[in-house]
Amino acid sequence: MLLLLGLFSLFILLLCLQWSHPKHKLLPPGSMGWPYIGETFKLYTQNPNSFFSIRQKRYGDVFKTHILGCPCVMISSPKAARVVLVSKAHLFKPTYPPSKEKMIGPQALFFHQGPYHSYLKKLIQSSFLPSAIKHSISQIENIVLHLLPSWSNSQINTLQQMKRFAFDVAMISAFGDQQDLEIERIKHLYQCLEKGYNSMPLDLPGTPFHKAMKARKVLSETLGKMIEKRRRNKEHGGGLLAVLLSGGGGEEEEKKKLSDSQIADNIIGVIFAAQDTTASVLTWILKYLHDNHHLLEAVKKEQDAIYERKLCEGKRGLSWDDTRRMPFTSRVILETLRRASVVSFTFREAVEEVEFEGYLIPKGWKVLPLFRTIHHSPDFFPHPHNFDPSRFEEPPRPNTYMPFGNGVHSCPGSEMAKLEMLVLLHHLTTTYRWKVVGEESEIQYGPFPVPKGGLPIKVYPRKKKFTS
Numbered sequence: 266m267l268l269l270l271g272l273f274s275l276f277i278l279l280l281c282l283q284w285s286h287p288k289h290k291l292l293p294p295g296s297m298g299w300p301y302i303g304e305t306f307k308l309y310t311q312n313p314n315s316f317f318s319i320r321q322k323r324y325g326d327v328f329k330t331h332i333l334g335c336p337c338v339m340i341s342s343p344k345a346a347r348v349v350l351v352s353k354a355h356l357f358k359p360t361y362p363p364s365k366e367k368m369i370g371p372q373a374l375f376f377h378q379g380p381y382h383s384y385l386k387k388l389i390q391s392s393f394l395p396s397a398i399k400h401s402i403s404q405i406e407n408i409v410l411h412l413l414p415s416w417s418n419s420q421i422n423t424l425q426q427m428k429r430f431a432f433d434v435a436m437i438s439a440f441g442d443q444q445d446l447e448i449e450r451i452k453h454l455y456q457c458l459e460k461g462y463n464s465m466p467l468d469l470p471g472t473p474f475h476k477a478m479k480a481r482k483v484l485s486e487t488l489g490k491m492i493e494k495r496r497r498n499k500e501h502g503g504g505l506l507a508v509l510l511s512g513g514g515g516e517e518e519e520k521k522k523l524s525d526s527q528i529a530d531n532i533i534g535v536i537f538a539a540q541d542t543t544a545s546v547l548t549w550i551l552k553y554l555h556d557n558h559h560l561l562e563a564v565k566k567e568q569d570a571i572y573e574r575k576l577c578e579g580k581r582g583l584s585w586d587d588t589r590r591m592p593f594t595s596r597v598i599l600e601t602l603r604r605a606s607v608v609s610f611t612f613r614e615a616v617e618e619v620e621f622e623g624y625l626i627p628k629g630w631k632v633l634p635l636f637r638t639i640h641h642s643p644d645f646f647p648h649p650h651n652f653d654p655s656r657f658e659e660p661p662r663p664n665t666y667m668p669f670g671n672g673v674h675s676c677p678g679s680e681m682a683k684l685e686m687l688v689l690l691h692h693l694t695t696t697y698r699w700k701v702v703g704e705e706s707e708i709q710y711g712p713f714p715v716p717k718g719g720l721p722i723k724v725y726p727r728k729k730k731f732t733s
C-alpha cells in the first residue's frame with residue numbers, strides 16, 4: 266500500500282514538474298496527456314482530423330496538447346493563424362525534425378528566417394512568377410504527352426504516376442530543359458534519397474535512412490560539380506539553378522553570391538517541396554472527378570472547347586492564354602486543394618515567450634496553424650464535406666483559404682503547381698477516360714493524405730466526338 270502511495274505521489278510530482286510554469290494559468294486550455302508521452306498515442310490511433318476537431322469543440326480555436334515529445338499549441342481560427350504566419354511571423358520560426366533538415370539540407374530556405382530567407386525567397390519567387398513559368402508550358406506538355414500514352418489501356422497507380430509527372434516537372438523547374446547524363450544521374454540519386462524521406466531516422470548500415478543519407482552525400486557532390494562547371498564556363502543554363510547562380514543578376518547581388526552547398530540544398534529543397542504535394546493533389550482531382558460525374562462532364566466540355574478551337578486554328582500546343590481560359594477546371598483545382606487539404610497544418614516554434622490572444626505561449630513551444638480545420642469549417646465553407654467547385658465563384662474570406670500557406674513562408678510554387686495540373690488535365694480529359702478500381706474509401710498518409718493504395722485506376726482512350 267505504502268509503495269502504491271509512493272508511486273502515486275511520484276507520478277503527481279512528475280506531472281507538476283513537467284507542466285508547472287510561472288504563469289501556468291495563462292497557458293491555452295487543453296490537455297497535455299501523460300508525462301512525456303503526452304497525447305501522441307491518441308493522435309496516432311485516431312483519425313487526425315477527429316483528434317483536432319474533438320479538441321477544438323472542447324477547448325476552442327487555440328488549445329494546447331503534447332505530441333512527439335513537444336508541448337504544442339494548435340491554432341484553428343483564421344485570425345490567430347494570420348498572427349502566427351503573417352503579422353507576428355518573426356516570433357514563430359519554422360521548425361522541422363532534424364532528420365528532415367539533414368536530408369533536404371540545412372541551408373534550404375524552409376529552415377530559415379530573416380535576411381537569408383528573404384534573399385533566397387526573392388530569387389526562388391522570381392523563378393516561379395507567371396512571366397517566368399509561361400515559357401515552360403511546352404516542356405510540361407512534352408512530359409504529359411510522353412506519360413499519358415503509357416497509361417492507355419492499362420491499370421496504373423495514380424499517386425505513383427503523378428509523382429513521376431510532378432518530379433519531371435520539378436526537374437525542369439530546377440535545371441531548365443537540359444537533358445543529359447548528368448541530369449539522369451541527379452534524377453537517380455534524388456530517387457534514392459527520396460526513399461528515406463518517410464523512414465525512421467535510424468542512421469545504421471542497411472536502414473533506408475542510412476541509404477538515403479549516402480545518396481544525399483553523392484547528390485551534393487554531383488550538384489557541386491555541375492555548379493562548379495557552370496560557374497567556370499560562365500554558362501548558367503536554365504531553371505532555378507541559373508537564377509541561384511546569378512544571385513539575381515545586379516551588382517549588389519554579386520556581393521551576396523550563394524555558396525555551392527547553399528545552392529544545392531535549395532535545389533533539393535524545391536524538388537522536395539514540389540513533388541509529393543502536387544502529386545497528391547492530382548490524385549485527389551482524379552478521385553473527385555470520377556466520383557462527381559457532372560463535374561467531370563463540365564471539365565470535359567471546357568477542355569474540349571479549347572481542343573476544338575486549337576484544331577480549327579491549326580495551332581499546336583497549349584499557350585499561356587489557353588490556360589487562362591479554364592475557369593471551371595481551375596475551380597475544381599481550388600476546391601480539391603480545400604477539400605483534400607494535403608498540407609493539413611504546418612509547424613512553427615515560439616522564439617520567445619509570446620502573449621497570444623490572451624494566453625501565454627512559452628518559448629520553445631510548437632505552434633501549429635491547422636489549415637485543414639479552417640478549410641473544413643462550416644463558418645467559412647458551408648457544407649464543407651461537399652465537393653463543390655462553385656463555391657470559388659466568389660473569392661474566399663481573407664485568411665480562410667491557405668492551401669499554399671500564408672505570409673513569409675507561403676509557397677512560391679503555387680502558380681507552377683496550378684499550371685502543371687491544368688496542362689495534365691487538358692490532355693487527360695480530352696483524350697482519355699478513367700475508372701477507379703475497387704471501392705477503397707480509406708485514406709493513407711505518406712506523409713500527405715491520399716486515397717488508400719494510391720488510387721488504382723484503369724485508363725482507356727476516349728472516343729473522340731470533335732467536330733473537325
Ligand code: HEM
Pocket residue numbers: 359374375376386389393438534535538539540542543546607608611612667668669670671673674675676677678679681682
Ligand atoms: C499543390 C501543390 C503544392 C502545395 C499544396 C504546396 C503547399 C505549400 C505550403 C502550405 C507551404 C508553406 C509551408 C509553411 O508555411 O510552413 C509551401 C512552401 C513551399 N513550397 Fe509549396 N506547395 C505545392 C507545390 C509547390 C511547388 C510546385 C513548388 C516549387 C516549384 C513549391 C515550393 C515550395 C517552397 C520552396 C516552399 C518554402 C517557402 C518558404 O519557406 O519560404 N511548392 N508549399
